[in-house]
């Protein structure tokens with residue numbers, strides 16, 4: 001019995017967009033994510049985020065936040081979607097301006113379209129001598145994807161991920177898109193969300209990076225993630241700082257699960273430990289039965 005909680009309209013408040021970065025290999029996805037992660041755009045913090053984790057939050061000088069899934073490539077996106085996870089609110093499609101729309105660019109675009117997620121194009125590597133962003137936009141137009149400069153409605157931004165050129169404008173366009181989407185969540189309910197990555201850490205036990213999509217997750221909460229469960233012993237933000245709670249659109253790393261759930265697994269907080277255990281055991285059983293059935297075939 002995994003009931004669905006319906007949020008009362010008066011409990012809904014705006015939440016930050018959750019963004020994924022996709023595109024053809026070598027077009028600059030990692031460079032863009034690294035630049036944003038390391039850049040000092042985060043208000044009130046002296047440095048960027050140094051360590052890599054599967055998702056991070058940035059806060060712009062005006063106080064607005066964006067959550068990035070740091071799992072470049074559409075493999076992670078499709079794997080999560082295959083598990084029923086609908087995490088991203090929009091997709092940044094990176095295209096190198098010294099190259100052109102490539103097979104994986106087309107794939108990334110169709111994945112985002114299938115998920116009904118709005119696109120923003122980041123036309124990258126404009127610092128390179130042979131860069132020709134207009135050629136890329138023309139190609140997009142031929143695919144019926146009209147960017148704003150070409151009289152269309154799709155946002156696009158010329159950038160250099162390597163030099164950090166116009167990345168702030170790209171972030172502003174993400175926030176503009178988010179405004180149109182009117183993203184909302186209810187911070188008062190028990191948290192639900194999706195697992196981004198998980199692993200067994202020598203000293204710390206099972207460490208899972210998750211993103212809260214609705215509600216607020218707190219230290220001490222009983223969580224079920226996939227067929228794993230546990231009491232949240234500690235939570236860390238993208239800077240490795242301990243936090244007591246995480247609201248909607250917040251990625252956090254949690255300690256305390258009894259195993260490593262799979263990326264794309266949903267997680268949910270339960271009122272009490274007994275209920276959490278029961279659900280996790282039932283899921284484990286189902287999974288075992290499924291495995292046996294597949295082995296028989």
Ligand code: GDP
Pocket residue numbers: 023024025026027028029030031032072124125126127128159160161162163
């Ligand atoms: P990914 O495969 O899409 O993640 O691409 P990477 O971020 O790994 O970038 C591929 C290569 O392009 C690397 O050698 C980067 O240094 C380079 N690169 C990425 N962005 C830029 C850019 O804006 N300008 C230049 N000149 N090179 C870039």
